[in-house]
Amino acid sequence: MEILIKASQFILSLSLLIVLHELGHFIPAKLFKTKVEKFYLFFDYKFSLFKKKIGETVYGIGWIPLGGYVKIAGMIDESMDTEQLKEEPKPWEFRSKPAWQRLIIMLGGVVVNFILGILIYICLMWGYGEKFLPNDNVKDGVWVQDKLASDLGLQTGDKILSIDGQKPRMFRELTLSFINGNEFSIERNGELLTKKIPTDFISKLIDRKKEAGPFLSVRVPFMIAEIDKKSKNLNVGLLKKDIIIGVNGSPVKYYDEIVKKFKSYKGQTISIDVKRNDEIKTFTVSISDKGKLGAYPVNLKPNQLEKLGYYNLANNNYSFSEAIPVGLNKSWTTLTSYIKQLKKIVNPSTGAYKGLGGFLSIADVFPSTWSWQAFWEITAFLSIMLGFMNLLPIPALDGGHVVFTLWEMITGKKPSDKFLEYAQVIGFVLLLTLLLFANGNDVFRKFFK
Structure with missing residues (x-):
């Protein structure tokens, strides 16, 4: 039952993100009178679970739940359908449109992802507020049970003051801050100390067994x-x-x-x-x-510790107008944190690549009991993550198309259809390799570790 609940939340979140992302391409394409041949949730190799043609567009649901797409006439995309390119450009085709219109069409999905993430965070702050243990309220320092924390130079009773010069706001965000950070400052028996975070810290964190418990904990009775x-x-x-x-x-x-x-x-x-x-x-x-x-x-859980008088939790409630800047800040923090993690992943010396996960990892993030608050929090994060990933200048991603279009706008020289076709193939191979690696990591951790 737990697996079913996790899977249901994952599929619902993924479907919502894919449909809205592709809608971000679809709407400007239609506004600029560009023919959209297909609008699909999931991929439909060989056959579809459902399809219906309305006007000039076939709407459908594929059977391979790895994403979705809109097939725009006259555009080299993941379908690799180049038959149209052998003919003279038609007025309704993507390749016939001015560069600025093509740029807007390609950026539409990313823009929707970012806007969606921001709106969800604003609504979460407005509807649920924030309840958390402020790091400042951990007056008697942290509880160090794990060898990894000891190897960092931490001791029970240390007060964590800053990580990379930034003062931690929530205690539950400390582990992520250590993942993204390079050095930290603590107070120990009235003395201020600064220590380095080793390059391979993430690798060691990933290698810990799940039964090891949290990397850092609050002290409890x-x-x-x-x-x-x-x-x-x-x-x-x-x-x-x-x-x-x-x-x-x-x-x-x-x-x-x-x-x-x-x-x-x-x-x-x-x-x-x-x-x-x-x-x-x-x-x-x-x-x-x-x-x-x-x-x-x-x-003991945080609310129980608060009732016992050990810690004071912050309980912030916001009006809608107050939730807007808080939601915007949460979105920005999420984006910058994700970028920092990505930098760690592409640096082999950190070992962060071992933590790269695929669909099983994403699905496992969702709770085993249905929670709308958790569902929307995860969906907001995934939306911002999807928006940033699609902006990467890799052929086959929106960012790749954007780079080629900007090059055309700056230089006045349009890349040839053959070049775009080759670039699309290279980008697709890169993405497929990354997909296989990430999901292979999932399988290894699940069955062999």
């Missing part, structure tokens, strides 16, 4: 979920939701402090203080030879 049935402390009186606040008379606040103290009392009998609702109770417990209490902790 030790709230008991249950007592191990084999533990000597099963019947001492400890209950679920008891919070340990003292060990052998010493006050403690966080799980990491408590675990450290237990290790110093291996094989001993000690007292612990727990908070139960509004009461403080003391129990005598046995610490195992491995320094364990024999109790499992509750995995």
Whole structure:
């Protein structure tokens, strides 16, 4: 059922993005009286799941869910149909239109993607607002459990002040900031320190197993979920939701402090203080030879930590007019962050290419339970990502056509149809190679790692 929900959200999001992107080409083509022969969601090699001709255009749904297209008369595109080019140009063909009109037609899909992403972010800010843990509110520093964080030079209790000179706003964005960053500053026991982020940090982050947990965490209390049935402390009186606040008379606040103290009392009998609702109770417990209490902790969520008084969450609500600049800023941050990640991917020394994913990775981003907020957040990100990717100056992408058209407008020389045909083939091969690599990564991580 979870797979079905993820797949449903993915297909709905992908379909929406493809249709609106192609509509961005379709509308200006029609405005400039250019013949559009096909408008397709997904690719229709050999046959279609559905098709219907309305006017001069065949509208349809293909069976290969790798994208979609509009087939514009007189244009060399992914269909590689060059038969029309052997004849004299017709007035309704793409190649007969002025360069400025062709440029608008080619930019239409990208423009729609960016506008869609911005509108979704504005509506999300207006409809849902923002609820998050500000990094500034992590007063007692981070919890370092992972060797990767230790290798960076981080210790439990460090306060992360900036990454590449930028002050982190949300705690949940720290990992992404480290991925995009080159150096970071921390405060440790009142001392300010600056450290470098190794070039291969992303590679090591990707190589971590999923079970490793988060790269960085907030410090949390030790709230008991249950007592191990084999533990000597099963019947001492400890209950679920008891919070340990003292060990052998010493006050403690966080799980990491408590675990450290237990290790110093291996094989001993000690007292612990727990908070139960509004009461403080003391129990005598046995610490195992491995320094364990024999109790499992509750995995506390941010809103639970706020109720317990450990952290204050920001809860920002916006009117529609207030949501506009916030949504615009969110869109810009998303775009610039994606560009930084792309730069890391094309640099082999970072190992970021190992994290490149295809359709399985994208589908896996969607939650296993249906959430309209999550759906629109992911769709907004994908829309901006799709817009930027299509702007890349690669033949077979919109950006490639834009480059050739700009060259024509600047120099007055139009590339030959044969050159455009060869460029389209090269671009298509490059994209197919990238597609195979990305989806091959998915298969490797899924079945062999």
